[in-house]
Amino acid sequence: MSEAQLFDIMRQALLIAVRISAPMLAVALVAGVVIGLFQALTSVQEMTLTFVPKVGLMLAVFWVTMSFMTTALTDFYVDQIIPLVESH
Template structure:
């Protein structure tokens, strides 16, 4: 395995990691901004008010996008990693 192939595989793996994590990170960001705005407007400074909705929304998004994540990872593994290991 030469350096070019290794760097290409690492680049593809990082791109897949970004694509897989983007929906959950986007939901956490949006929820954090909305909850922070709500807290600033109402002067309610409860710690669980920020934590519980974010975790609930992230679990919901994870459940909805689980098939996309599994498909993306298995396609990368079967299309890139296995042929590299097999030497073809």
């Protein structure tokens, strides 16, 4: 395997990782901002108020996007990694 192939596969793997993690990170960001605004407006400073809804929303998004994540990872593995291993 050449250096160019290695860098190309690493670039593609990082792109897949970003695409897979983007929905959960976006939900965590939006939930954090909304809860932070709510806490600032109401002066409620409860730690579980930030943690529990954020984790619940992230679990829901993970459950909804599991098929997308699995498909993206298996497609990358089948299209990129297996042919690379079989050629050696």
